[in-house]
Amino acid sequence: MSMPFYVSPEQLMKDRADFARKGIARGRSVVVIQYADGIAFATQNPSRALHKISEIYDRIAFAAVGKYNEFENLRVAGVRYADLRGYSYDRSDVNARGLANAYAQTLGTVFTTESKPLEVELVVAEVGESAAQDQIYRLSYDGSVADEQGFVVMGGEAERLGRALGERWEPGLGLADVLRLAVTTLGAGGAAPTASAGDQQDGNAPSEEARIPASQLEVAVLDRTRPRRAFRRLTGPVLDELLSAE
């Protein structure tokens, strides 16, 4: 009987984390950003059918980067979790915290016990009565949870884009303002490879050329002013108008 080589637990976890991180960094970034009347989500996604941003429940939405089949599976599980909970208790008893915990346990267990970690990073967000009651949870491939304030950038170059966004975001901005901010941030992500290819442009100060066309964007909001289901996708003329407004 052949013995497997000894691998220290530290090395094992590090290898898994590197593997997951590499998979996540390959994907396009998702920006989740708070505005006066809710929370906006934006990502570059040419597909109209394969969403990275979706509705989970009345006031809760989900955004993900990484492998589509893996986060789609988690999304469906989240919808089932929320609907079952709302059906057995009451609609007001479904909250983002419970869902984030269930996701964290699931991601954590897969990370430590299964042969391959899930190559996904998620955001579970819930709008409250006021901006102070909004909740944004960011979940990593290893099951760690972070309670974020204001904005989150996930996916490739998340740290650099997050810093750039942090310099310009402030509480209480309007929807059009945060969407333009989000789209410029996403554009800066795409501009970086061009800069390294000899272009003198600075990736942190994107020009109009880096602006992603509305047809390539997937944008949605959790709008706290809507009566029951706060989630709404922004497409076509509505999105064009918001992005072009000054």
Place this chain on the structure above:
Amino acid sequence: MSTDRSGRLPDAFRTPGSSSFVDFLTGHAPEMLPSHRDTGAGAAGAQLAPHATTIVALTFDDGAQSGVVMAGDRRATMGSMIAHREIEKVFPADEYSAVGIAGTAGIAVELVRLFQLELEHYEKIEGTLLSLDGKANRLSTMIRQNLGLALQGLAVVPLFAGYDLDRGAGRIFSYDVTGGRYEERDHHSVGSGSVFARGSLKKLWRPGLDEAGAVRTALEALFDAADDDSATGGPDTVRQIWPVVATVTSAGYRRVDDDTLGRVADQVVAARGDDARRAGSHRRSGEEPS
């Protein structure tokens, strides 16, 4: 129930496949289904559980706008007793459809809750709305699962109506206890007062009705049902309780507000009162009514 013992999402949640909440519930938590009740033998349920009564629905199309109106009275009865005066029996199924219920109130309300969730669940998972026929068929399946209870006297008979976005018109579907689904033309009613309401609708419904006319016709039909059926409640002018009336058009589901209903109900009652007084005075004076 929502998570397993370690706090993880159970495997059933992550099984790909069905976008139906009812199918998911059947596999994961069947005890939560309305049809999954162990009631024992016998048909005593019919006398013990409150019953919801008359629902009417009618289509309208005045050229500018088309759609469907659904209305239900507010009474629930238990034998010869009034169990509840302001029960609501007309609900939005989703943005473009309404469902009204007659039969055992408790099970019917639970069924409606599950049906609403079924449509919303599908919409969230698939990212698109079910077709109106698809929604009608899902309801049919759910009624069929309730057949066991129906045979013990706990029947639920819904009326389903909605705006068909593909055809651009309002449509009405009726059901029987076995889950049989029948598309109705122009108008329909279910429940204990339905015989009288249907007679009223036959005389008052006409092509080319506008939305306000259809709401008035629905109230007239419920008035006629309440007139002859003890289980159907009429407009309650003392407590200001009016029927639940909803319209479904291309703009979606809208519940008609109480002020409008109060006004229309007053008109209906006043018109009927005038007729009754005229007939009375003719009788007293011994003249033939002119």
